[in-house]
Amino acid sequence: MRTTIAEDRLNDLILGSGKIVIFGHENPDGDSIGSAVGMYHYLTALGKHPHIVINSRLPEYFNFIIPAGSISYYNEDKSRCDGCIAAADLLIFLDMNGANRTGEVSQAIEAAMAKVDAPRSVLIDHHLNPQTKPFDVVISDTEVSSACELLYHVLLDQPGVRGDVANLPKECAEALLTGILTDTNNFANSVYPSTYLAVSQLQARGVDRDAIYNEVFRSYSEQRMRLMGHMLQDNMRCLKQGVAYFTLSIADKQKFDFVRGDSEGFVNLPLSIKNIRMTAFFTEEKDFIKVSLRSKGNVDVNDFSHKYCNGGGHKNASGGRLYMPLAEVPGYFESKVEEFFK
Ligand SMILES: [Mn+2]
Structure with a gap:
């Protein structure tokens, strides 16, 4: 409306x-x-x-x-x-x-x-x-x-x-x-x-x-496709709540000649797994961690982002920021997922 x-x-x-x-x-x-x-x-x-x-x-x-x-x-x-x-x-x-x-x-x-x-x-x-x-x-x-x-x-x-x-x-x-x-x-x-x-x-x-x-x-580099493979093969974790997430470090960006826009769409990829209803993608920036969240159906990632990721957006697509080292993100995120789906 x-x-x-x-x-x-x-x-x-x-x-x-x-x-x-x-x-x-x-x-x-x-x-x-x-x-x-x-x-x-x-x-x-x-x-x-x-x-x-x-x-x-x-x-x-x-x-x-x-x-x-x-x-x-x-x-x-x-x-x-x-x-x-x-x-x-x-x-x-x-x-x-x-x-x-x-x-x-x-x-x-x-x-x-x-x-x-x-x-x-x-x-x-x-x-x-x-x-x-x-x-x-x-x-x-x-x-x-x-x-x-x-x-x-x-x-x-x-x-x-x-x-x-x-x-x-x-x-x-x-x-x-x-x-x-x-x-x-x-x-x-x-x-x-x-x-x-x-x-x-x-x-x-x-x-x-x-x-x-x-x-x-259809205008990406070969390195972007290889980075995507690395993300899915080595970095993606799937949780029992039907949540998948991965992280992209500054070191990985350098290794794969990352340019602006290369990670566009990555956050959507795990949603094509049958039982995954929410995904999170964490990108290490200089001063913060950029958060992208997506979901299917009634899972409200706008709510999740407001509560735990200093952000918001839409029910099925939201963003946010975390202020912690990338290494601490998995522990933090997994505990919040547990709380959110309790
Ligand atoms: Mn828009």
Whole structure:
């Protein structure tokens, strides 16, 4: 169900704004970049000059949908990002339930929004528990596949689009379909009747689904495939509660020439084992352990992440962070699994 605060004002806010900044969440994924780039093309076609600000770079296989010069990365060019944010009269947040999900850049956003003449702001998202303050417009729907799908429905409702996908720029349609494909893991999860309607229309707009599939799911290195084999053969553990988990150390990343995006999708792999109903994937970063959680059916990994992993997300797909050495993660996780399924 879609919850909306002042959706009818979205069009007015956009038309009344000159400098628009679009934000993606920290550790951006296909849905984050797809929705940001989709919105970028929609605004550009309206004669606006939007800019996208994201905390850090994406895996290279998303480059095919990123227009040249459309994005600034906060960890590479803080002053440009700060300048954009300070000058903006509209901030648009996509695929996140609050501005704090933008990562380090959120400090500059908070500062801008605390000003007397603060920019207006819009949140469009499909995660649980969206924040309503301090946004002027909030459009939230958790029963869609992705932020890209929600954005598709929202854009179709805009006065200038008049419910006809032909009125969306083709590049916009391509970006939106990319996010739907990646957030559903190629239609394996979170697929609703509305998802197929959106996809059908986006394909009818002339988007080449097979080309996107090849760009995103068939562009990895040989070393990535070998790393996957190592994870499954040597690192995966299956617990009696129907839970499987594995860890990826910094040493393994070095050994397999790891590049950003290489572990994408790993967390889903053990779910194809018959009795596994929850999976966890722990990646060692410099200052913390990144946690990815997936589940089948009624196992609520959003709840698990809130309780034990300093995070959240969706019922069947969540993330989080742990602050402990990687060697301590198995003991910690196994004890929490015992507690959770008691
Ligand atoms: Mn998403």
